[in-house]
Amino acid sequence: MVWLPNMIVVALLAGAFILFRTVRRNRFWTESIARLWRRRRFSLIIIGLYLAVALLDTISWVGGSASENASDVVAAHKPRSVIDRIFQPDSFMEISYSEPFADVGFYGEQPLAHPGKHILGTDILGQDVFYRSLKGVKIALLIGGLTTLIVIPIALIFGLAAGYFGGRVDDVVFFVMSTLASIPNLLLLIALIIVLGTGPVQVCVALGVTGWVGFCRLTRGETLKLREADYVQAAKALGASHLRIITRHIIPNLAHLIVITFALQFTGLVLAETVLAYLGIGLDGSWGQMIDQARNELSRSPVIWWNLAGATVLLFTLVLCVNLCADALRDILDPRTRKEAQ
């Protein structure tokens, strides 16, 4: 399975390239992106940094110089990512807690193996906290990204079918939506994860099942409106097929909704994972798990804060930047506010 993460990176980069080319050809989207860049330059750069860390953490290969501590054969044959190679976590560690930039250990004052090099100190097992926090980036983006990749196609297909064809199809989709919506999100999420298991894919599927309803309702409502639009009626009169009408006339007019929902949903998902981590059904190595593990350390005296701070600050920064961008995107893309601005 060494090739799988690398293939994902290649696929993501290819997807980004295709997206870039389609956007380049469309004046509305190029202008919107330019406006977003002008308004939220700083947030976009930070989001870019997170993406870069996640990509570097995904590109991995076997071999190279494993550290001197890794005596067992298994470790030598485990693929290690670029981030792992930069930090060398097997040798870049201490015996137990140490403060940020400390020269001696937190308990016992014994000299550290790497004095002054742990930017965020070390945790109870002596692992570098900054390294662990950076590893959380990939997981957070995985939760947000993979779930959205599950949600958008499902919601789009069902929402479009319900809104465009109406009748029986609409009844069935609407019934499924109202059934799912009547269960509190968190409880449904927990029930799904307890039953499906706690792997990254299962958690994302569970988040997807609970998350698609809102977007589907939005798509359905918007499609109902678009179906009556003059240009759709004109296309129908010209003899265009359903497929052509949907792909050429309806989906492009839903695209701004997709982008806005993606951005808004992303932060909700990343924050929801912390709750799951607290309940013990989150993903391994996520920020939620770090926060959960760190909360008991606050009752120690002197207090150990850097574990909590590392995960919290990275989580907060990511969510804040995405929130800011989502806000700006809504202003830029939503036709209602666009009219007001003019």
Place this chain on the structure above:
Amino acid sequence: MFAYIVRRLAYGAVTVLGVLLLLFVLFFAIADPDDIARQAIGERASAEVYEQWKVNHGYDKPLVINAEHGVLEPGRYTDTLLFEHYRSMLTFDFGRSDADDVPIAERLRQGALPSLSLTLPLFALSLVVGVFFALLVAFFRDTYVDFAVLVMCMLAMSVASLIYIIAGQYLIGLTLKWFPISGFDADPALVIRFLALPIIIGVIASFGGDVRLYRTVFIEETNKDYVRTARAKGCGDARVMVRHVLRNALIPILTSVVLAIPFLFVGSLLFENFFGIPGLGAITVEAINGNDFSTLRTMVYISALLFIVAQILTDISYTLADPRVRLS
């Protein structure tokens, strides 16, 4: 009108059946009864013990069709997990917990009051605080006050609720020692001290999102014609805001808020568990940690049922109040 109510009730009933079907698929079809038994009594038990446990907890029947009965006998369909699941849930006969054999109905009765004593004041207080600040911000819209509060909301929205709880417990409970960190007491005079901390933290945690949402509603309302009329007849800014905008904006705010009321009964998973309040949320967390499937699915069912009932009531009261809805 009558036809509408009947139709709405029927749709609600069908939705309840749908929720039960979903629960059946999740908890009986996907989760194997053998696994549930293994998780409840451990890996190393003899086959008879597992079978006996499955009989005791009602997991021993076939899923949908019981082949022991003939094609025309009713037992072929009634003597199954699916039928038993629907029967027990619809008659509120929840049986016993998978983990410790306590009757689930008993637990729900005990947990409802502690849950409500936390969620009700929390809900009311955060609504009042949210509406008050949103009104203030809408009054000072497009000024630095507005901007500052909006920035604050954006920052507040980006913090995980877990962090609010941890930081609040640390600051108010551990460092300042204003309130006990966690605990609960049945005596109403004592319980206020225990509930103060979760309520304060809860209000702060929901502040950002609430204020932003309500502000949008208020601003939308201030752009309407009746506001201009009020202003034209000489009402002051404050009077327009409180007497005209607030009253009209409360309608959309309340409709969104009413649908949150059923969830008050279910309690709050995070808060109850963190602050040691023995409510329904804490019971749910316990059920999660103990792989207690029967309690978990009962909780899901109860909360969905309450939500559906609340939704029907809102819809019907809407039709009573607004004749336009009835026509469409």
